[in-house]
Amino acid sequence: MKIGIISFTSKGACINRKLSSLFQVKGVHLSKFKEEGLDNIESSLNEWTKEQFQVCEALVFIGATGIAVRAIAPFIINKAVDPAVLVIDELGKYIIPLLSGHLGGANKLASELSVLIGGTPVVTTATDLEKCFAIDEWAKRNSLVIKNLKVAKHISAALLQGEVVGFMADVSIEGHLPKGLKYYKANQMETIQGPLGIWIGWEEKRPFQETLWLVPPLLTVGIGCKKGTSEAQIERLVKQILEQYHLPIESVGQIVSIDLKKNEEGLNEWANRNKKSIRFFSALQLSQVEGEFTASSFVKQVTGVDNVCERAAVLGSYGGKLLVPKTSLDGVTIAIAIAIEGTYKVQFDETC
Structure with missing residues (x-):
């Protein structure tokens, strides 16, 4: 995983050096301080952020949230392609997944960073707060590609409301389905009445009135x-x-x-x-x-x-x-x- 890390103060640079060493990536330090073990950059913060968006899977800003928000704003496309973006305060107390919490892996990375530096991850996504099944995060973890992000949002909203979501797959399943998902066998396809559901398979099928298609790399x-x-x-x-x-x-x-x-x-x-x-x-x-x-x-x-x-x-x-x-x-x-x-x-x- 390629991570771009940038800090803005001498205290932030200490965290930058530690993370850069632990992740074995180059830390980049942009401030009036010249900290040992970090590279200064010649370009502007805007230019640096643009470049990192193109080559990195995650960006970590060590400093104020406002700096990160302004830096990434011109380059955000959508959560299917945007890298994970996190913010850590200069003392390392809080780690905030700012962008692409699930698909980009920002929430997971925040948890990993909290172990490394002892900070507290500040997760704000509803499915995490409600301890509800997060379809986008689960899909990413299982190397499944979401074909329709709009339907994925409908799935999450339904689960948060306590509604039942259908589930059918053309691949093997291990473990128990989480609360809210109802499993249907392939031979039940003609009898499904549910308005909303998930289909996993390399062929497009629509067993539900509104079907979220997850594609496995088969x-x-x-x-x-x-x-x-x-x-x-x-x-x-x-x-x-x-x-x-x-x-x-x-x-x-x-x-x-x-x-x-x-x-x-x-x-x-x-x-x-x-x-x-x-x-x-x-x-x-x-x-x-x-x-x-x-x-x-x-x-x-x-x-x-x-x-x-x-x-x-x-x-x-x-x-x-x-x-x-x-x-x-x-x-x-x-x-x-x-x-x-x-x-x-x-x-x-x-x-x-």
Whole structure:
């Protein structure tokens, strides 16, 4: 986790140094004081904040809340993309999650910081105060992507009012559902009458009158490409396939290919831009994958294995089912596999 820390006084700099050391990140000190162990910055606070919003997952302001509010105001977009922002007073007594408490992880980070420096976290989100299930925080903890933040707000509001919210999932569930959620099995979909509910699955379904869709990263995309293939070429085919099969990009958990493509700039650029992990397998590993695949003598001559994208997708999903067979366009081949049932689990625990 990349954290930007900034302080404004000599006392605040003491906390800055401590946190910077504990988190092993560079502290940045902006004030008339020159404190040992901290870097002064040449740019303005506005410029520093803008840069941190683009590269950091969390920002910590050690000083007055008003300074932080004015600094971040021009750069706030929405809680789905904004980093966590926290404020700590210069004595370290209070730690305030100011922005992105749940999705950005500010509340959780405030709790962690309180242990490190002994301060008191000041949490103001209603679900935390009422000890109510927070759908956005839980989704983030389970690597689920919220497709509609407006419906997520309706879910939270309903739970705070003591209403029952339906729950249905196409993944394995561990633990007990928190108060307010009512579980429905897949074969009950036609009988559901609830006005509001949650659906977890890689396919969009609307079992409730108003359904919050949470997308798990169940899909593995196998990619083969010619040397020098551009990011744009890969993007074109990925987009085409996802649209054709009605698959959200959020359902893609990882990209896989053969190790000969480790240094393919276009492939790595696409993975980085879309924030997808990427794994590579040897020709030997791919050749040992069991199943029927679209063979190519040319591909085998070049890579040592008769198929890259399909074999990589199945191997990367730990023997999953091939959902989309090999598709080719402009020097790129793509196949998609889905993890076998029960591989992906979401967890409910006492913190829900």
